[in-house]
Amino acid sequence: MRISELSRRSGVPTATIKYYLREGLLPPGRATAATQAEYDETHLRRLRLVRALIGVRGLSVSATKDVLGAVAAHAGERHQVLGLVLGARPVDEDGEPAPAPGSADVDTLIGELGWQVSDHAPSRAVLGETLETLRSLGEEVSHEALLGYAALAERTAVLDLDQLDPHADPVDQAESALLRTVLLEPALLALRRLAQEHESARRNT
Amino acid sequence: MRISELSRRSGVPTATIKYYLREGLLPPGRATAATQAEYDETHLRRLRLVRALIGVRGLSVSATKDVLGAVAAHAGERHQVLGLVLGARPVDEDGEPAPAPGSADVDTLIGELGWQVSDHAPSRAVLGETLETLRSLGEEVSHEALLGYAALAERTAVLDLDQLDPHADPVDQAESALLRTVLLEPALLALRRLAQEHESARRNT
DNA sequence: CACATTGGGTAGTGGCACTATCTATGTTAG
DNA sequence: CTAACATAGATAGTGCCACTACCCAATGTG
Structure with a gap:
């Protein structure tokens, strides 16, 4: 056409x-x-x-390009793709791994959970920065709470992966994973908001 | 000063x-x-x-204004605040409730879960639109999967509310809830990404 | 009382995601 | 075969947004 x-x-x-x-x-x-x-x-x-x-997701044009590029480059290595870019911090001038400033807290948490994730996963930094910002605003998230959220995130991830068709070819599978990972984000946050409203109403009896 | x-x-x-x-x-x-x-x-x-x-969260200046205004207007009605705006769709010209086009799917889901949320919660529309978009791309999210995500969202919400200090005054509590709801979002998504990478690696043995 | 600071207002800047226009081709209906 | 229309590719322009710079009259301050 x-x-x-x-x-x-x-x-x-x-x-x-x-x-x-x-x-x-x-x-x-x-x-x-x-x-x-x-x-x-x-x-x-x-x-x-x-x-x-x-x-839907509100990605910028350049972030979208990065995401699609990452999928194309790493199709076949599903876990790599899944851990990748997306929300992402801009990479160094030289396009290298990016130091991953990830706070000690985050490293500890990941270690405790026994999660195996690459050292330079941008999500590490996002997580660290967010927690740090909350702390600076006097809203510390306790370690226990964090463990709780992590456990729920893990179950969410299981659900995510269960929905992939293992018979599809790797490229399609990577694209499908990307779509569900990124596009489901607004939906998951919306569910959380709705659940909060419900739960809050319930408690106020 | x-x-x-x-x-x-x-x-x-x-x-x-x-x-x-x-x-x-x-x-x-x-x-x-x-x-x-x-x-x-x-x-x-x-x-x-x-x-x-x-x-941190990437809200626009006007969205930020709306959020803060909502908190000020509804402080004391915690569940109202929690269900509010935030990701939000622009309201109608006339600033009225906004019809909440929420697809039938979403209404059904909420009914099934027994959640009590206001009819014009913007999250309903966000959820509906997102699922619709995924469907149009050939990535239908099954009803069972959706129920699974909703259950996890509910547990996340419980965790969220558990962390509020019941002795704080309503205004502070509303602000704290806002902060944790909105600012934790990037952190929760980051946790999901990390968990996906871990889980994917685990499955690939 | 000289002078840097401030509140308030207006105009300018740079980035982003388009959008419009132009030119040199191509295609196609009659 | 040709007139009318549709590209591809390039360049320039638009509108919005989040600042940012500048200006002025009125202070506060040494």
Whole structure:
């Protein structure tokens, strides 16, 4: 199909599609001539995926590019992909591992839980920073509470992985995992909010 | 204290503080003269809170204003506050309840769980939209899985509420709840990512 | 009473996600 | 075969947002 059909079927203006092509969010079509290119279903799917990541989850264009790049680079290594980027901190100038400043607290917690995660997982830093900020605002999260949250996170992760189709090919599986990891985030937070409202009402009897 | 001290103690430039004052994120100081106003510790705390919501959680300035306004308006009605705005959809032009398009799925789920949440909780819509988007991408979340996530969300909420100090005054309690609800979000998502990486590695033996 | 500081207001900046326009081709209906 | 229309690719422009810089009259301060 040509760009106008891609646009019509996705609801995304052609100008925006061209923009995504320039930014590398969408692979170029197969050029048939100097001013003609052919797109297929994979482009359409990718475009919808990009829109979902940007629109539903609120990722920036560059973060979206990083995420998609990570999936492409590590497809087949599911756990790598799952631990990756996403919320992520900008990497060092030189694009290297990034020191992972992860506070001692976080390291201790992960050790206690027996979790095996790579040293430079950006989530370590996110976790550390968030807890540090809360502490500075006088809202320390106790170690026990943290263990409780971690246990629930672990069960959530089990649920996440149970939903992957083990027969799908690695690339599809990685993409599916990505989609569910990232796009379910707003849903999980919404569930928490609703549960809080319910629980709070319950306690106030 | 005067604005320069507020700036020095918070690390926020005076120009930015003035901006927040204009935007209503920070209440004006007590004016002592035409070109002089006095700020106190509550301003400092509020300023740090604003910075945390914007910086750590990534809320926009206007969303931050809405959140803080909601807390002020509903302090004392903890469950109202907890269910409120936050991630939120922009309200209708007229600022009314907003129809809450919440899909039938979501209503069913909430009914099944026996949760008591207000009809116009924005989280309903967020949840519905997210699930709908995933479905359109061919990643349907089964009803059973959703029930599983909801159960975990409920336990998370219990943990959240357990950490509130029942002796604190309602306003402080509402603020504390807000802080923990909103600021813990990145931390909870980070825990999920780490848990996914661990669980995925574990399964791959 | 000289002078740096402040409150309040207005205008400017840089980044981001598009969006519009232009040109040199291509395609296609008649 | 050609006139009308649709690209691809490039460049420039737009609107919004979160600041940021500057200006002024009015202070407070040594």
